[in-house]
Amino acid sequence: MVKVVAKTGNEAMAEAMRQINPDVVAAYPITPATEIVMIFAKYVADGLVDTEFVAVESEHSAMSACVGASAAGGRVMTGTSSQGLVYMYEILPIASSLRLPIVMCDVNRAISGPINIHCDHSDTMAAQDFGWIQMFSENSQEAYDGLIQAIRIAEDPRLRLPTMVTTDGFIISHCMDKIELLDDADVKNFIGAERKAADSLLNLDKPVTIGLIDLQDYYFEHRCQVADAMKNAKQVILEVADEFAKKFGRKYGLIDGYLLDDAEYVVVALGSTCGTAKVVVDEMRAKGVKAGLLKIRVFRPFPAEEIAAALSKAKAVAILDRSDTWSAQGGHVFTEVRSGMFDLKARPKMINYIYGLGGREINLEHLRQVFGDLQNVDKQPLVQYLGVRE
Amino acid sequence: MKQEKPGWKNLPLGDVVQAGTAESFETGDWRSERPTWHPDRCIQCLQCWIYCPDSSIIVKDSKMTGIDYKHCKGCGICAKECPVKPEKAITMGPEGK
Numbered sequence: 001m002v003k004v005v006a007k008t009g010n011e012a013m014a015e016a017m018r019q020i021n022p023d024v025v026a027a028y029p030i031t032p033a034t035e036i037v038m039i040f041a042k043y044v045a046d047g048l049v050d051t052e053f054v055a056v057e058s059e060h061s062a063m064s065a066c067v068g069a070s071a072a073g074g075r076v077m078t079g080t081s082s083q084g085l086v087y088m089y090e091i092l093p094i095a096s097s098l099r100l101p102i103v104m105c106d107v108n109r110a111i112s113g114p115i116n117i118h119c120d121h122s123d124t125m126a127a128q129d130f131g132w133i134q135m136f137s138e139n140s141q142e143a144y145d146g147l148i149q150a151i152r153i154a155e156d157p158r159l160r161l162p163t164m165v166t167t168d169g170f171i172i173s174h175c176m177d178k179i180e181l182l183d184d185a186d187v188k189n190f191i192g193a194e195r196k197a198a199d200s201l202l203n204l205d206k207p208v209t210i211g212l213i214d215l216q217d218y219y220f221e222h223r224c225q226v227a228d229a230m231k232n233a234k235q236v237i238l239e240v241a242d243e244f245a246k247k248f249g250r251k252y253g254l255i256d257g258y259l260l261d262d263a264e265y266v267v268v269a270l271g272s273t274c275g276t277a278k279v280v281v282d283e284m285r286a287k288g289v290k291a292g293l294l295k296i297r298v299f300r301p302f303p304a305e306e307i308a309a310a311l312s313k314a315k316a317v318a319i320l321d322r323s324d325t326w327s328a329q330g331g332h333v334f335t336e337v338r339s340g341m342f343d344l345k346a347r348p349k350m351i352n353y354i355y356g357l358g359g360r361e362i363n364l365e366h367l368r369q370v371f372g373d374l375q376n377v378d379k380q381p382l383v384q385y386l387g388v389r390e
Numbered sequence: 391m392k393q394e395k396p397g398w399k400n401l402p403l404g405d406v407v408q409a410g411t412a413e414s415f416e417t418g419d420w421r422s423e424r425p426t427w428h429p430d431r432c433i434q435c436l437q438c439w440i441y442c443p444d445s446s447i448i449v450k451d452s453k454m455t456g457i458d459y460k461h462c463k464g465c466g467i468c469a470k471e472c473p474v475k476p477e478k479a480i481t482m483g484p485e486g487k
Contacts, residue, residue: 097404097405098404098405098406099403099404100404160403160404198403198406199402199406207408207409207410208406208407208408208409209406209407209408209409209410209411210404210405210406211405212405212407214405217395218395218401218405220398221396221397221398221401222398222401222404222405224398225398225401225403225404228398229403
């Protein structure tokens, strides 16, 4: 039975965590992700879950505790944002190289400085090189569905890769949205009652050492295994999404197009901005402009072939980045999309907009401007800052 | 014969190895100073066993019986902590050729 409720993104993620019922959660509070674990801690206190909740003194410790608990064989989750995620950076690649399928609720927020608590993608994008699968959500429903799928994806024996599911700080995390919840039993059946770890520190029948020093003669091989798993990840993510769609009706891809098939002018975006862009795409279509949206749901692994195929017939493409690489060559998404398009025989003209840093609003007027620019693309600079005062 | 190491396709995923292999990995050749145990002066207080940061003091039936030179790195802590006077029961000297 479908249960429709009103929940914020944080409440939706906390509800998914209750249904997942992980063995261990270790977390430290940080705006705007605090609420996820705060709500979950209440579930622990009320006995609604079996989880061992570890209240640590920092995010560095939170991720370290997650690594230990996951190496011990548990199903492990955490939640963080911004400086908290940055403080975890040292441990994030340890989780992936040891193949520990930790699942994180990550609420996208600007990184200091200057200090700012609002949404952009700087925190998550800077974590793109640590071997974690990264999934973005357009709304609370996607965050809820994505988190449940993430358990299956992370624990798949072909991957065993940690996975972060992100929402946009405040825009999704704190805004009430209508979402459909699954039954507890359906979630349990979908993810399996418990993680089946190949090796575990608590398996006394097969004692192992996990994460010992790995020098010139083995380190390279172990890193190569992560690269190989990432290559397999696209297939696994799609398989899990297909099974989810068959059972629960909501379909997700690595990328999702909106009026994309015949689109000449395309905006590429991630997260909550996709909702705003869809409204403007509809407006443009009503005026006879063949506008479309390409939403990137999975950023790691990067679906380059899928994006290249989807954009190959477009005339002009605007790639929207809610973060900057500071390379003076555009944002993270732009760099990846452009590289992915390079081998096409005929490429659309591609331009980049960096927008929304520190929670700066992106509204319909901004998107109208972008679609207007696309129809006059030859006069546009390679990289523009959208909605900033000069 | 040079032993071929496994490639990434044949290694267990994620730096997982059999437990307890440090014993078979001999690290005593790092040593530049060598402890010598003098059983005639030893009072069997086991301070050396307590303080050894490796596991290189060999104890059998609750008695100090010698030094594991395959793993001792020659740090000298056992000699420093040995309480026997006037001459200690463990002394340090240069590692032999």
